[in-house]
Amino acid sequence: MNLDKVVACLKEIGFKPKINDFQDRLVIQKAVYLLQRKGIGSNFEYNLHVRGPYSPELTKEIYGHKSSVEKLETSSRLNNAESRAVEEFKGLFPGLKPGILEVAATYSYFAFERHQDVMTALQNVKRMKSFYSEAQIAVGVSKAKEFLFQPSEKELAEMKEESRAWQDASLKDMRG
Amino acid sequence: MNIDFLSLIKESEALNSSVFSLIRLQLLSSIADVGKDGVACRELKAAFGVSDGALFTNLRFLEETGYVTSKEITLEGKKLQSYQITSEGLLAWGQIKEWLKKFVECGGKNNESG
Numbered sequence: 001m002n003l004d005k006v007v008a009c010l011k012e013i014g015f016k017p018k019i020n021d022f023q024d025r026l027v028i029q030k031a032v033y034l035l036q037r038k039g040i041g042s043n044f045e046y047n048l049h050v051r052g053p054y055s056p057e058l059t060k061e062i063y064g065h066k067s068s069v070e071k072l073e074t075s076s077r078l079n080n081a082e083s084r085a086v087e088e089f090k091g092l093f094p095g096l097k098p099g100i101l102e103v104a105a106t107y108s109y110f111a112f113e114r115h116q117d118v119m120t121a122l123q124n125v126k127r128m129k130s131f132y133s134e135a136q137i138a139v140g141v142s143k144a145k146e147f148l149f150q151p152s153e154k155e156l157a158e159m160k161e162e163s164r165a166w167q168d169a170s171l172k173d174m175r176g
Numbered sequence: 177m178n179i180d181f182l183s184l185i186k187e188s189e190a191l192n193s194s195v196f197s198l199i200r201l202q203l204l205s206s207i208a209d210v211g212k213d214g215v216a217c218r219e220l221k222a223a224f225g226v227s228d229g230a231l232f233t234n235l236r237f238l239e240e241t242g243y244v245t246s247k248e249i250t251l252e253g254k255k256l257q258s259y260q261i262t263s264e265g266l267l268a269w270g271q272i273k274e275w276l277k278k279f280v281e282c283g284g285k286n287n288e289s290g
Contacts, residue, residue: 049206054209
């Protein structure tokens with residue numbers, strides 16, 4: 001576990017949390033989960049809890065080092081790959097909206113950690129996060145896919161094939 | 177672990193038997209899992225798929241027993257009710273878990289030898 005690395009990420013994101021605030025703790029939990037899936041080495045163990053993917057150790061650590069987390073004090077630095085991941089995260093999750101982060105993290109858990117098919121993962125998100133609107137769920141799922149989806153060779157070939165069909169059709173259309 | 181049936185029964189006398197319903201155990205376990213963080217009521221409702229009535233009755237029971245506390249939180253501008261485990265609740269849940277482990281193990285051993 002590396003809380004220093006978490007604080008370095010929060011600093012890079014520009015998020016100064018108030019640890020007594022439920023919403024800020026939720027943002028940290030979900031942001032760290034997503035960033036770890038992207039390769040940030042903070043190494044907190046996550047499991048599926050009533051609140052979706054959740055790390056009790058992370059909660060303990062942030063309470064245990066409340067002051068340094070709130071002041072964003074850290075001796076850790078992000079390497080190039082980690083900085084790129086955080087930049088991408090910032091671009092995809094502007095404003096760190098808790099609902100979108102919750103949906104994105106929960107979908108990521110089912111789809112990318114448990115390797116469930118798209119429909120099953122989506123059904124499980126809708127069951128666990130039934131209090132969010134269809135629109136919020138759609139946005140969260142789409143952001144999770146954009147952030148974490150890594151196509152296999154086969155999927156890449158299929159995507160190329162699919163886009164070629166679209167290109168051919170549009171060319172035909174242009175030529176009349 | 178060497179467990180005999182009579183000591184298991186004796187140990188059970190120290191437990192709060194009124195917590196032994198499926199929904200109460202599920203609630204206690206889930207709320208204990210997230211420790212200081214607490215859990216919003218709507219998350220409990222979604223996870224367990226129970227009616228508002230069943231949820232609030234059992235949460236109120238756990239609150240009156242002193243195992244959980246509730247407070248109002250704000251999330252994305254909405255006021256929500258959140259539940260948090262107390263030290264008493266954590267202790268009770270720890271005792272229940274230990275006892276259940278022994279109970280299951282004792283049952284398994286008796287079945288093997290029978």
